[in-house]
Amino acid sequence: MSNFTKRQVLGLSALALVGVAGIGYAMTGTGEAGFDHRFMTVDEMRATGGLIVDIRTAPEWSQTGVIEGAELVTFTDPASFLAKVGPQLADGRDLILVCRSGNRTSAAARALQGMIPNRIVSVDGGMSKVIASGYRTVSPS
Template sequence: MSTITKRTFLGIGLGAVAGAAGIGYAMTNVSAAGFEHRFMTVEEMQATGGLIVDIRTPPEWVETGVIDGARLVTFNDPASFLARVGPEIADGRDLVLICRSGNRTSAAARALEGRIPNRIVSVDGGMGKVISDGYKTVPPS
């Protein structure tokens, strides 16, 4: 260790810590199988061409309104959920999941990953963030 100065040693150590922190951050936002958990505006969701599915409950849809054009399917389990939305994503398009805050969509995405070949996006911040950013919801139909 005589050829490495303390300053160099500390620099290498700090670089390793920063790199590990970056890897940890990336792992919280993208799973190994590829689902993403990130915020998207409604315009960004629509631009993907994916199927936007609001997985909240009917009382929640009534309370806040919903995204115009979103499918309203409460997520209870992967099998029943896929029975309802599977035909609509059979063409391979993205599945964009939204709930109130992003917690349920993250859990649903984990439950669905590996069951479908589609890219799954869990919207971080959910409807709370979408509405606070100014999106005007529509009544559920």
């Protein structure tokens, strides 16, 4: 059936396992994968000195309010997004992305990783969790 030795099969199995672990690692968006996907309070976001960007749509901003001082830039594609916020990231600070639940920011972070040298943080739970943690939003300007 196969000409593989037991040692070769074990070696291939180990490589496959490392590959699957690496894919899972990259998908979680932690560490060296280019972005972190975790919850942060607004105070924690501010303490990093990072650029906080709310990537939701204008109707969503009006519905729930926004984080005071956050940039409001709907994410449609990496190029147009970076054209708007890229100059503010030139100093190397973190890019902190917020959406409603954290799903869009995770996808946006994946799309942006490797395009900028900055660390990217996708806020897990998004504005829903930020608001649930007690933060009082402000009206979008």
